[in-house]
Amino acid sequence: xxxxxxxxxxxxxxxxxxxxxxxxxxxxxxxxxxxxxxxxxxxxxxxxxxxxxxxxxxxxxxxxxxxxxxxxxxxxxxxxxxxxxxxxxxxxxxxxxxxxxxxxxxxxxxxxxxxxxxxxxxxxxxxxxxxxxxxxxxxxxxxxxxxxxxxxxxxxxxxxxxxxxxxxxxxxxxxxxxxxxxxxxxxxxxxxxxxxxxxxxxxxxxxxxxxxxxxxxxxxxxxxxxxxxxxxxxxxxxxxxxxxxxxxxxxxxxxxxxxxxxxxxxxxxxxxxxxxxxxxxxxxxxxxxxxxxxxxxxxxxxxxxxxxxxxxxxxxxxxxxxxxxxxxxxxxxxxxxxxxxxxxxxxxxxxxxxxxxxxxxxxxxxxxxxxxxxxxxxxxxxxxxxxxxx
Numbered sequence: 012x013x014x015x016x017x018x019x020x021x022x023x024x025x026x027x028x029x030x031x032x033x034x035x036x037x038x039x040x041x042x043x044x045x046x047x048x049x050x051x052x053x054x055x056x057x058x059x060x061x062x063x064x065x066x067x068x069x070x071x072x073x074x075x076x077x078x079x080x081x082x083x084x085x086x087x088x089x090x091x092x093x094x095x096x097x098x099x100x101x102x103x104x105x106x107x108x109x110x111x112x113x114x115x116x117x118x119x120x121x122x123x124x125x126x127x128x129x130x131x132x133x134x135x136x137x138x139x140x141x142x143x144x145x146x147x148x149x150x151x152x153x154x155x156x157x158x159x160x161x162x163x164x165x166x167x168x169x170x171x172x173x174x175x176x177x178x179x180x181x182x183x184x185x186x187x188x189x190x191x192x193x194x195x196x197x198x199x200x201x202x203x204x205x206x207x208x209x210x211x212x213x214x215x216x217x218x219x220x221x222x223x224x225x226x227x228x229x230x231x232x233x234x235x236x237x238x239x240x241x242x243x244x245x246x247x248x249x250x251x252x253x254x255x256x257x258x259x260x261x262x263x264x265x266x267x268x269x270x271x272x273x274x275x276x277x278x279x280x281x282x283x284x285x286x287x288x289x290x291x292x293x294x295x296x297x298x299x300x301x302x303x304x305x306x307x308x309x310x311x312x313x314x315x316x317x318x319x320x321x322x323x324x325x326x327x328x329x330x331x332x333x334x335x336x337x338x339x340x341x342x343x344x345x346x347x348x349x350x351x352x353x354x355x356x357x358x359x360x361x362x363x364x365x366x367x368x369x370x371x372x373x374x375x376x377x378x379x380x381x382x383x384x385x386x387x388x389x390x391x392x393x394x395x396x397x398x399x400x401x
Contacts, residue, residue: 090187097197
């Protein structure tokens with residue numbers, strides 16, 4: 012019975028905050044304005060990226076600086092469909108300005124929403140799997156893995172900037188407002204609320220998937236590989252396969268976030284898939300707490316709301332406040348906000364346990380202490396002599 016109660020308490024402790032956040036997010040459309048709702052929806056897509064990054068970094072030990080690349084590819088894939096919807100029978104405006112007379116052949120399949128969504132998910136996942144396989148097979152890890160993923164992100168963003176006729180160049184894909192989704196205009200309240208609710212559901216689904224994965228045997232194997240990859244290889248497992256699978260899954264999660272980002276923001280450009288956004292994604296997870304999943308969500312929301320509040324209140328020096336926030340979190344919360352809360356909770360439990368043990372020990376000591384023997388007075392020799400003479 013006690014084991015069952017402990018299991019139920021642990022289950023409640025893990026899922027209660029998540030369910031509470033889910034209820035708050037689902038009630039948000041009735042509580043805040045459309046502008047703030049659009050802002051929250053954008054930040055929730057960032058939280059999806061953070062959960063996927065926490066999977067490979069917090070549990071797998073792979074700090075990727077290329078999540079912005081997979082996010083951008085997913086966003087561009089769905090933006091191509093929206094742009095074709097907005098353009099109607101004409102070619103997209105940036106193609107016309109660049110001198111193209113007809114739609115490029117690789118744009119044609121993106122008229123189908125099913126193909127656009129499938130391609131936006133599968134292509135980043137395949138790219139992540141291909142990149143990961145070659146890197147992990149060469150046993151590249153640590154800072155070298157981070158540098159290579161960062162370099163690939165930088166090269167891809169520069170390449171997108173140079174393809175003005177096909178990707179929109181520096182401006183990216185814009186002017187998506189006239190596109191229609193299931194008969195509704197993309198800018199309509201119904202469509203925006205629908206994408207917001209879809210974002211909340213996807214975030215909850217991704218969290219449940221990653222939580223289940225990290226709690227399973229595969230998750231324990233992933234953590235063991237993070238701590239000692241050589242031992243895992245010695246036990247007969249192939250780290251290359253494990254790392255490639257989890258890296259591809261993380262890339263697909265980031266691409267899903269990109270798909271949900273575009274219709275709510277209405278634009279995607281190379282600046283959203285560059286090095287700086289990828290570094291910010293790492294900061295979200297570091298601030299919230301690695302290997303916590305919920306901390307990744309909290310970190311993404313906290314950092315982005317901090318940016319928004321500081322930029323609105325102090326437009327000239329908001330970056331200074333943001334920098335101080337990052338420095339303070341690293342100095343005072345090296346394990347992240349959730350990590351600090353867990354440490355504080357563990358310390359409090361130890362103190363309470365000590366306070367409960369001390370009275371019990373004192374009472375036990377009192378019960379087991381033997382009664383003192385009566386004092387026996389032994390007369391001296393002179394007293395014995397006096398007693399004898401009398």
